[in-house]
Amino acid sequence: MTDDTDVPSPAVATDGGTSPSDEGADGWDATPLGSYRALRASLRTGRPAAVATVTNVQGSAYRRPGAKLVVAGDGNSTGAVTAGCLEDAVADLARAAVDDGKARVERFDLTADAGGEVWGMGLGCNGVIDLLVEPVDESLAPAVDELDAKRTVVVATAVGSDSSEIAVGDRTTLTTDGDRVARDRPGLPDAVLDAIADDVAALRESGASATVTVETDAGTVEVFVDTLTPAPELLVFGRQRDVPPVARLGREAGFRVRVVTGRGGSADADRFPAAHEVLPTRSPDLASLVDAPATTYAVVMSHNFVDDRLALESLLDTPIPYIGLMGPRKRFAEMREAFAEEGSPLGDADLSRVSTPVGLDLGGDHPTQIALSVVSEVLAVHNGRTGGRLAHHGGPVHRRATPPGSHD
Amino acid sequence: MTDDTDVPSPAVATDGGTSPSDEGADGWDATPLGSYRALRASLRTGRPAAVATVTNVQGSAYRRPGAKLVVAGDGNSTGAVTAGCLEDAVADLARAAVDDGKARVERFDLTADAGGEVWGMGLGCNGVIDLLVEPVDESLAPAVDELDAKRTVVVATAVGSDSSEIAVGDRTTLTTDGDRVARDRPGLPDAVLDAIADDVAALRESGASATVTVETDAGTVEVFVDTLTPAPELLVFGRQRDVPPVARLGREAGFRVRVVTGRGGSADADRFPAAHEVLPTRSPDLASLVDAPATTYAVVMSHNFVDDRLALESLLDTPIPYIGLMGPRKRFAEMREAFAEEGSPLGDADLSRVSTPVGLDLGGDHPTQIALSVVSEVLAVHNGRTGGRLAHHGGPVHRRATPPGSHD
Numbered sequence: 028m029t030d031d032t033d034v035p036s037p038a039v040a041t042d043g044g045t046s047p048s049d050e051g052a053d054g055w056d057a058t059p060l061g062s063y064r065a066l067r068a069s070l071r072t073g074r075p076a077a078v079a080t081v082t083n084v085q086g087s088a089y090r091r092p093g094a095k096l097v098v099a100g101d102g103n104s105t106g107a108v109t110a111g112c113l114e115d116a117v118a119d120l121a122r123a124a125v126d127d128g129k130a131r132v133e134r135f136d137l138t139a140d141a142g143g144e145v146w147g148m149g150l151g152c153n154g155v156i157d158l159l160v161e162p163v164d165e166s167l168a169p170a171v172d173e174l175d176a177k178r179t180v181v182v183a184t185a186v187g188s189d190s191s192e193i194a195v196g197d198r199t200t201l202t203t204d205g206d207r208v209a210r211d212r213p214g215l216p217d218a219v220l221d222a223i224a225d226d227v228a229a230l231r232e233s234g235a236s237a238t239v240t241v242e243t244d245a246g247t248v249e250v251f252v253d254t255l256t257p258a259p260e261l262l263v264f265g266r267q268r269d270v271p272p273v274a275r276l277g278r279e280a281g282f283r284v285r286v287v288t289g290r291g292g293s294a295d296a297d298r299f300p301a302a303h304e305v306l307p308t309r310s311p312d313l314a315s316l317v318d319a320p321a322t323t324y325a326v327v328m329s330h331n332f333v334d335d336r337l338a339l340e341s342l343l344d345t346p347i348p349y350i351g352l353m354g355p356r357k358r359f360a361e362m363r364e365a366f367a368e369e370g371s372p373l374g375d376a377d378l379s380r381v382s383t384p385v386g387l388d389l390g391g392d393h394p395t396q397i398a399l400s401v402v403s404e405v406l407a408v409h410n411g412r413t414g415g416r417l418a419h420h421g422g423p424v425h426r427r428a429t430p431p432g433s434h435d
Numbered sequence: 436m437t438d439d440t441d442v443p444s445p446a447v448a449t450d451g452g453t454s455p456s457d458e459g460a461d462g463w464d465a466t467p468l469g470s471y472r473a474l475r476a477s478l479r480t481g482r483p484a485a486v487a488t489v490t491n492v493q494g495s496a497y498r499r500p501g502a503k504l505v506v507a508g509d510g511n512s513t514g515a516v517t518a519g520c521l522e523d524a525v526a527d528l529a530r531a532a533v534d535d536g537k538a539r540v541e542r543f544d545l546t547a548d549a550g551g552e553v554w555g556m557g558l559g560c561n562g563v564i565d566l567l568v569e570p571v572d573e574s575l576a577p578a579v580d581e582l583d584a585k586r587t588v589v590v591a592t593a594v595g596s597d598s599s600e601i602a603v604g605d606r607t608t609l610t611t612d613g614d615r616v617a618r619d620r621p622g623l624p625d626a627v628l629d630a631i632a633d634d635v636a637a638l639r640e641s642g643a644s645a646t647v648t649v650e651t652d653a654g655t656v657e658v659f660v661d662t663l664t665p666a667p668e669l670l671v672f673g674r675q676r677d678v679p680p681v682a683r684l685g686r687e688a689g690f691r692v693r694v695v696t697g698r699g700g701s702a703d704a705d706r707f708p709a710a711h712e713v714l715p716t717r718s719p720d721l722a723s724l725v726d727a728p729a730t731t732y733a734v735v736m737s738h739n740f741v742d743d744r745l746a747l748e749s750l751l752d753t754p755i756p757y758i759g760l761m762g763p764r765k766r767f768a769e770m771r772e773a774f775a776e777e778g779s780p781l782g783d784a785d786l787s788r789v790s791t792p793v794g795l796d797l798g799g800d801h802p803t804q805i806a807l808s809v810v811s812e813v814l815a816v817h818n819g820r821t822g823g824r825l826a827h828h829g830g831p832v833h834r835r836a837t838p839p840g841s842h843d
Contacts, residue, residue, distance in 0.1 A: 056680045056802035091800055107676065107802060268515065272464050272687075279680075279803045384825040387795065389811055390818025392499055394464035394515060395687045403797055403811045404824060410798025415823045416812055417792040 057105045058281030060258045065097035065105040067171050069163040075100045076163040077121035081108050082186050082251040083238045086138060086154035093236030093253055097163070100125065108158060112137060120160040130161035130196025132186045157238070159186050159251060161196055165211035169200040170255055177257040177319040178203045181231050183215055183223065186238060187249030192216070201227060215250065219243060223250055230254050258283045259409050260319055261402075264310065264338045265328035265353075266290065266298070272398035273326060275301035280406050282324070287313060289334055310337035317345040324405045326385060328353035336362050343377050349408045351385035351401060359383045387414040465513045466689030468666045473505035473513040475579050477571040483508045484571040485529035489516050490594050490659040491646045494546060494562035501644030501661050505571070508533065516566060520545060528568040538569035538604025540594045565646070567594050567659060569604055573619035577608040578663055585665040585727040586611045589639050591623055591631065594646060595657030600624070609635060623658065627651060631658055638662050666691045667817050668727055669810075672718065672746045673736035673761075674698065674706070680806035681734060683709035688814050690732070695721060697742055718745035725753040732813045734793060736761035744770050751785050757816045759793035759809060767791045795822040 057065075062078075069076035081094045096106040098121035108117065113135055120133060135156045173180035181201040185193050199207050199214040207220060219241050220227075226239045236253045261282035263273055270286055277284045278301045286302040288294055294305040308316055310329070317323050325347060327338045335352065339362065342350050352359055359381070366373050373381070386400030387407070407414045465473075470486075477484035489502040504514040506529035516525065521543055528541060543564045581588035589609040593601050607615050607622040615628060627649050628635075634647045644661045669690035671681055678694055685692045686709045694710040696702055702713040716724055718737070725731050733755060735746045743760065747770065750758050760767055767789070774781050781789070794808030795815070815822040 056676070056806075058801050058803065094800075112675075268464070276684075276687075276807070279684075280799065280807055281801055281804060382824065382826040386825050387811060387815070387822050388820045388825050388828055389814045389822060390820040391688065391814055392502075393466050393689055395466065396689060396814060398464075399684070399688055399807070399811055399814065400825075403795060403807055403822075406797045406799055406804060406807065407795070407824075412796045412798040413824060413827070414795050414797065414811075415821060416790065416815075417794050417796050417808075418790040419821070420796055 056107070056279075058258070058279075059095070059255075060281060060283060062095045062097050062106040063171065063174055063255075063258075065099065066163055066167055067175075069097070069099070070165070070168055070171060075125045077124040077160060078163055078167075079108050079117050079121065079158050079160045080251070080253065081156060082132070082159050082236075083157040084154055091236070092238065092251075093255075098122075109137075109156065113156070113158075117158065117160065120158070124160050124162045128162050128164070130159060130184075132195055133158050133160060157186070159184065159195075166196075166198045166200075166209075169202070169208040169210055173200070173202055174255055174257050179231060179234070179254065179256045181227050182253045182255065183220065183227065184251045184253065185215060185248055186251045187247075189247055190243060190245035192245050193219070193243075193248050201231075215248075216243070219248055219250060223252060227252055257319065257322070259322040259324060260285065261405060262287060262313070262316060262323060262325040262342075263302075263328065264289060264313060264325065264335075265330070266295065267328075267330055269328065269353075269394050269397065271299055271301065272395045273328070273401055274299050276395075276398050276402040277301075277405070278303070280402050282402075282405070285316065287316065289329055289338070310334045311341050313338050313341040314344045317342070317347055320346045321348070322409070323347045324349045324351070324409060326351040326353070326401055326405070328385075330354075332358070332362070336365055339381065340366070340371075343373070343380070348380060349405065350381050351404065352381055352383035353385050353401075355384060382408075464515070464687075466666070466687075467503070467663075468689060468691060470503045470505050470514040471579065471582055471663075471666075473507065474571055474575055475583075477505070477507065478573070478576055478579060483533045485532040485568060486571055486575075487516050487525050487529060487566050487568045488659070488661065489564060490540070490567050490644075491565040492562055499644070500646065500659075501663075506530075517545075517564065521564070521566075525566065525568065528566070532568050532570045536570050536572070538567060538592075540603055541566050541568060565594070567592065574604075574606045574608075574617075577610070577616040577618055581608075581610055582663055582665050587639060587642070587662065587664045589635050590661045590663065591628065591635065592659045592661065593623060593656055594659045595655075597655050598651060598653035600653050601627070601651075601656050609639075623656075624651070627656055627658065631660060635660055665727065665730070667730040667732060668693065669813060670695060670721070670724060670731060670733040670750075671710075671736065672697060672721060672733065672743075673738070674703065675736075675738055677736065677761075677802050677805065679707055679709065680803045681736070681809055682707050684803075684806050684810040685709075685813065686711070688810050690810075690813070693724065695724065697737055697746070718742045719749050721746050721749040722752045725750070725755055728754045729756070730817070731755045732757045732759070732817060734759040734761070734809055734813070736793070738762075740766070740770070744773055747789065748774070748779075751781070751788070756788060757813065758789050759812065760789055760791035761793050761809075763792060790816075 076097055076099045079096045081090050081092050090108055094108050096104055096108045098104045137154055170180045170182050183199050185195055185197040197213045197215055199209050201207055222241045223239050230252050231254050234254055234256050238249055238251045241248045259282050261277040261284045263270055263286045266288035274284045274286055284302045285304045286299040287306045287308050289310050290307050291309050292307055294307045296305040299305050325342050327335050329335050363373055387403045389400045484505055484507045487504045489498050489500050498516055502516050504512055504516045506512045545562055578588045578590050591607050593603055593605040605621045605623055607617050630649045631647050638660050639662050642662055642664050646657055646659045649656045667690050669685040669692045671678055671694045674696035682692045682694055692710045693712045694707040695714045695716050697718050698715050699717050700715055702715045704713040707713050733750050735743050737743050771781055795811045797808045
């Protein structure tokens with residue numbers, strides 16, 4: 028999906044800013060932004076594509092349910108469903124889905140007992156992976172629209188059925204507002220959606236995806252409940268040469284990145300090619316840029332004391348969960364004094380959101396090392412983690428999704 | 436320093452491997468690998484260049500002593516000495532140094548009281564920064580040779596003198612073997628080198644650089660003691676599609692990256708463009724690749740149980756400080772059982788070096804997020820850190836260098 032010439036350009040940013048690059052990285056290591064972009068491009072251009080989604084895993088698997096691989100008609104793919112074990116098989120299924128317009132479910136048993144070395148091509152893939160492979164069609168458009176509006180959306184799709192009334196691929200999109208939308212394909216019966224409502228709510232809340240089994244009068248139906256979340260936003264306030272590495276790594280880590288130069292006038296989009304958007308908004312007006320506060324993370328790094336203080340003041344007026352402030356502790360102590368002298372001292376609720384010195388404790392002082400430290404912290408905070416070494420922790424590597432129930 | 440056509444290519448790796456790319460990133464966010472490469476390129480080609488080195492800082496400064504900016508004759512620069520405040524001034528000094536062949540020292544006072552807004556161009560730079568700006572000449576060749584041999588080296592350079600016998604730029608290179616080498620420029624007198632020997636030892640040990648003041652019979656001399664350390668090595672064992680992001684971020688973080696595919700035969704260099712070297716070495720022979728064990732970090736991620744176990748076994752035969760093992764705890768538990776069944780159970784000393792699950796606890800599961808977690812952990816371990824949030828710690832952001840003494 029590298030040829031996007033027919034895709035409408037992202038709207039030019041207001042406030043004099045520009046959008047120097049389109050969203051998400053291409054290729055195998057694409058984040059969800061990249062996969063969503065590939066879906067959107069296919070829907071907008073009508074160019075055929077297929078999408079494979081992990082619906083269930085057993086045993087050791089590299090990707091979790093909900094992981095997506097979008098295969099364009101020209102064979103270019105965006106995203107990954109394994110660590111590289113099944114591309115050829117998935118490419119074949121994708122072609123077939125585009126050709127016959129039908130959704131299909133395939134189980135890949137990569138355990139050694141099941142001949143995993145055949146599927147795994149000796150690469151040591153293992154676990155059992157269920158994939159939904161389907162053409163990209165209008166049934167996905169409501170979900171993409173919701174993501175474009177920065178709202179989480181749940182897509183419920185039949186992935187198994189012994190009911191004659193429900194076929195694999197039947198789909199209902201469940202919006203944050205509570206709407207049930209079916210387009211281009213049959214929707215799921217209300218009885219099924221009612222039966223999985225609690226699971227949907229739990230999965231939506233945790234941002235996870237899972238397959239839920241429902242017993243109906245007409246038979247057993249397996250529904251893949253796929254939670255699609257808009258990409259988190261990284262707002263970088265600064266314009267010096269330490270900003271581009273933060274923007275680049277932030278984008279690679281899956282954030283939608285906006286660089287705010289704070290200078291007024293027009294934005295220097297060329298200086299920040301990795302940013303999704305470059306804006307000249309001045310420090311006191313930063314709050315006006317926050318339109319998805321629950322998942323917006325800010326890094327304040329203009330190196331100018333007054334600009335940084337005004338940026339902090341503006342951002343603290345919003346409910347965003349994290350404001351990283353570049354610079355030593357002493358500088359922030361001076362900033363707190365300035366707030367206090369103004370008669371608006373920072374309270375505990377403010378202080379808990381200001382992270383300074385910004386970043387994880389990695390010990391590097393080179394620009395990219397500092398950027399690595401900053402983006403790692405933002406990612407950890409977004410995922411409710413504190414950094415630190417996994418080997419020193421006791422918990423599982425992946426967040427556990429709410430275990431799906433079985434409804435009788 | 437982007438035109439390297441005349442520079443000899445890095446030697447093709449033995450063992451069927453190739454060197455798909457030259458070392459280090461270019462540009463402002465270059466790590467030391469990039470700066471060293473720029474120095475080496477100028478020395479080998481004879482193309483004029485200058486190098487600016489931070490020798491001292493007071494107050495808030497973005498880079499520490501030892502940070503380098505190499506300016507090629509065509510104006511291209513590699514590295515950074517500030518967050519972007521002094522480029523124009525440094526470019527002028529670099530041109531002058533190339534023209535007259537002389538080293539010079541310049542103090543930039545970026546504090547507001549000293550008119551920092553003039554130097555800082557309103558960008559909020561501050562602190563006082565001393566720079567040594569000099570032509571790249573043969574006086575630097577012994578240090579580059581030591582780095583090429585993966586040895587730490589100390590370069591002692593006069594940066595201030597009221598002695599008529601010692602001029603700014605006089606230089607002696609101090610090798611790990613204890614040699615004192617002067618080339619192309621007058622060396623420092625033995626009396627001066629003897630007087631700073633303890634400082635040199637401490638700075639070499641901590642990997643830091645600092646200016647030391649020495650009182651001699653002929654007057655006061657300021658010596659910049661610059662510790663240059665070879666880039667740490669990141670050895671990635673694996674060949675699947677999750678390897679390239681680890682190689683790419685590892686390189687960006689300043690590591691010399693070798694990808695080992697473990698397949699024998701020839702290496703797939705094209706698949707890992709960010710690696711400095713791609714080798715097909717098989718898992719039982721990994722130890723043979725470790726030639727700088729104190730600063731070699733391994734990540735074992737072939738996804739193949741047997742290959743990973745053999746890789747681990749081989750790497751544990753070396754004294755490298757860190758072996759990250761991809762995969763869940765349960766898999767490593769099974770691996771430990773396999774070691775025990777073989778009659779060679781892993782001891783505490785082994786276990787303390789095996790980091791599994793690999794990476795910092797960032798919570799992401801996308802390929803680049805996993806790579807970010809892995810490379811962040813390697814960087815933290817290299818710097819003796821644990822990767823938690825700086826805001827939750829009490830210490831300073833930078834490692835403190837051993838405070839230089841004043842010798843009377």
